[in-house]
Amino acid sequence: xxxxxxxxxxxxxxxxxxxxxxxxxxxxxxxxxxxxxxxxxxxxxxxxxxxxxxxxxxxxxxxxxxxxxxxxxxxxxxxxxxxxxxxxxxxxxxxxxxxxxxxxxxxxxxxxxxxx
Numbered sequence: 001x002x003x004x005x006x007x008x009x010x011x012x013x014x015x016x017x018x019x020x021x022x023x024x025x026x027x028x029x030x031x032x033x034x035x036x037x038x039x040x041x042x043x044x045x046x047x048x049x050x051x052x053x054x055x056x057x058x059x060x061x062x063x064x065x066x067x068x069x070x071x072x073x074x075x076x077x078x079x080x081x082x083x084x085x086x087x088x089x090x091x092x093x094x095x096x097x098x099x100x101x102x103x104x105x106x107x108x109x110x111x112x113x114x115x116x
Contacts, residue, residue: 001115003040003092007108012061012098013040020044028093030054035095042112044090054078059099062088067110074099 003012015038019025025043029035030053043049049060055078062071062085070087075096092110 001042002113003042004111004113005102005104005108006111007105008103010102010104011038012092012094012102012104012110014038016040016042016092018042018044029056029058032056035093037095037098040092040094040098042090042092046091047086047088048084049076049082049091049093051076051078051080057096059094059096061092061094061099061104061110063090063092063110065089067112069104069106069108069110072099072104072106 001016002014003016005012019041029041033055035056057075057077060073060076061069064070064087071085073082
């Protein structure tokens with residue numbers, strides 16, 4: 001699926017996967033050696049993340065139920081844990097630099113475009 005910042009008309013990811021079961025949410029991107037630009041993972045439901053066993057840093061975008069940005073973490077390193085973001089319903093895990101490159105800020109609206 002494609003992830004778009006509809007407030008800025010910028011693309012966060014062209015090829016984003018979804019993690020929506022206990023196992024896929026827990027595993028996330030553990031063990032991934034490289035996350036190419038344009039890729040990402042949407043984790044739902046989710047209001048905090050861990051970077052245990054991760055090999056790469058990430059940009060993290062927390063979204064509420066209306067897909068509005070409620071918290072951002074740029075360049076979180078392996079072995080770190082985010083705070084619990086009580087307003088968050090889901091999380092986007094993206095390559096480092098995506099938040100800055102897309103101009104994503106708090107209260108931006110995020111859109112999901114599914115391929116048919």
